[in-house]
Amino acid sequence: MSSVKVLGINSSPRKYGNSYKLLRIALRAAEEEGAGVEVLHLYDYEIRPCKGCVSDRATKCKYPCIIDDDMKYLYDKVLSADALIISTPIYWFDVSGQLKNFIDRLTALENMILFDGRSWLEGKVAGVIVCGNDGGAVHVASTLLATLNDMGIHIPPWAMVYYVGKDDVLKVKDKLLDAANLGKIIVKAVKLLKGIKTWYDPSMLTRVESYWVREVLREIETTPKVPKSK
Numbered sequence: 001m002s003s004v005k006v007l008g009i010n011s012s013p014r015k016y017g018n019s020y021k022l023l024r025i026a027l028r029a030a031e032e033e034g035a036g037v038e039v040l041h042l043y044d045y046e047i048r049p050c051k052g053c054v055s056d057r058a059t060k061c062k063y064p065c066i067i068d069d070d071m072k073y074l075y076d077k078v079l080s081a082d083a084l085i086i087s088t089p090i091y092w093f094d095v096s097g098q099l100k101n102f103i104d105r106l107t108a109l110e111n112m113i114l115f116d117g118r119s120w121l122e123g124k125v126a127g128v129i130v131c132g133n134d135g136g137a138v139h140v141a142s143t144l145l146a147t148l149n150d151m152g153i154h155i156p157p158w159a160m161v162y163y164v165g166k167d168d169v170l171k172v173k174d175k176l177l178d179a180a181n182l183g184k185i186i187v188k189a190v191k192l193l194k195g196i197k198t199w200y201d202p203s204m205l206t207r208v209e210s211y212w213v214r215e216v217l218r219e220i221e222t223t224p225k226v227p228k229s230k
């Protein structure tokens with residue numbers, strides 16, 4: 001059995017569309033790099049919108065989420081994967097609606113930091129694939145990567161692949177190459193990072209507040225306020 005598990009998440013309702021095609025290429029490359037891969041089509045599942053419990057009280061949001069739907073199954077899939085490759089069409093300068101629900105619902109895993117000292121997504125690796133017809137690709141891809149990163153997920157180099165156009169993307173050479181590289185890079189990153197068990201360290205706050213803040217203030221006080229002119 002392969003030691004690296006990559007979960008491909010297709011967030012287009014069109015299982016024959018460009019988002020899925022590039023995802024398939026990325027996963028094929030991940031397999032060649034030695035990973036075991038699995039695909040989920042998000043539109044096959046019932047993913048209800050987040051109810052926002054965390055905004056009532058931070059500790060109200062935890063795994064398992066109170067909503068009884070297919071996220072129960074999807075949480076398990078995410079938890080058992082080392083890496084995620086998420087592909088989405090652009091829907092009005094944003095991700096597809098189903099992906100937005102999915103991402104919001106991942107809060108239940110991320111918020112475990114309050115109970116466990118670590119986000120349950122911490123240490124995973126992710127990349128994204130974004131396909132549209134005319135505009136918004138970099139905005140959508142970078143917002144998605146920023147969100148995943150803020151949940152504790154590693155983003156390796158060249159982790160955003162995007163295609164904007166109306167052609168069949170399987171005929172667009174540079175995008176095929178980008179997608180294939182994404183698949184390989186994701187697996188390489190997982191292998192590289194595997195030995196490290198925890199990343200975010202909540203216990204540092206005491207040290208930071210007690211000592212480092214004072215050190216920074218001392219340094220600022222002793223530094224001339226205006227730049228030295230030559």
Ligand SMILES: Cc1cc2nc3c(=O)[nH]c(=O)nc-3n(C[C@H](O)[C@H](O)[C@H](O)COP(=O)(O)O)c2cc1C
Pocket residue numbers: 012013014016017018019020088089090091092093094131132133134135136137164
């Ligand atoms: C509701 C909706 C909104 C869309 N909004 C955008 C958009 O803002 N920018 C864009 O480039 N394409 C937009 N498109 C076009 C799709 O992103 C494009 O057709 C994409 O290739 C579909 O991906 P798929 O082939 O993987 O299904 C929109 C399509 C739909 C259905």
